[in-house]
Amino acid sequence: MDKEQTILNVGRRIRAIRDQRSLSLRALADQCGLSVNAISLIERGENSPTVASLHMLAQALQVPITAFFETETAKTIIYVQRTNRPPTQRNGIGIESLGSGLHNQQIEPFLITLEPGAGAQAEPVTHAGQEFVHCLTGEVEYTVGEQLFLLHRGDSLLFEASQPHHFRNMGTDPAIMLLVFQTTLGSHMASQSHLTD
Structure with missing residues (x-):
């Protein structure tokens, strides 16, 4: 499956879930904070x-x-398989889902590729659950609460995601990290936004 097909399939799934919940584009936009046009394009x-x-x-x-x-x-x-997870890329950030569709899934694993200077939005985010990050290559600056962590290859970080946090690639080369969200038990709600639009 190529990148364009993945983007199209993601859009179709969002539309299908929205339809299942009998939500108009406007209602979903009001609930999530995105514009009607942005959701429609997705x-x-x-x-x-x-x-x-x-x-x-x-x-x-x-x-x-x-x-x-x-x-x-x-x-x-x-x-x-590696060949069946083409990345979605935008603003210097590549996102690959490493697993979905598990019955009662409570974790969301992603492979994130950050170009130099790319990363999370300027304002820290918070969400329910826990977050795990493992730096595979490059350097990733992760701020959790008042603490700053510079992750190099092989470094990991695990924290309660209710603390304000954000990350970015501070190096001159691309950085790759494994990012795992533990969703709220029983709610199956993903964490709040991490990366800029």
Whole structure:
């Protein structure tokens, strides 16, 4: 599946979930904070959504972000081949879902590629659950509360996501990190926005 098809499928899933909840574009826009036009472009596959947009939509629709990447009914085992997870890219950030569709899924794993200077929005975010990050390559600056962490290859960070936090690539080379959100138990709501639109 190529990048364009992935974007189109994500848009279709968002539209299907919105329709299941009998929400108009305006109602969803009011709930998630995105414009009607932005949601419409995403649903039609004409705009590649950021993680921030996906988080906002997931929260408003009360589903995990991974629900937007599901193509089959929920399973008890998920196997994702590297060639079947084309990244969604925008503003210097590549986002790859590493697994979705698990029955009662409570974690959302992503592979994030950050170009130099790219990263989370300027204002820190908070959300329910926990967050785990593991730096695979490059340097990622992660701020959690009042603490600043400079993650290098092999460094990890685990924290309660109710603390204000954000990240960015401070290096001169691309950085790649594993980012895992633990969703609120029982609610299947994804965390709030992380990356700028």
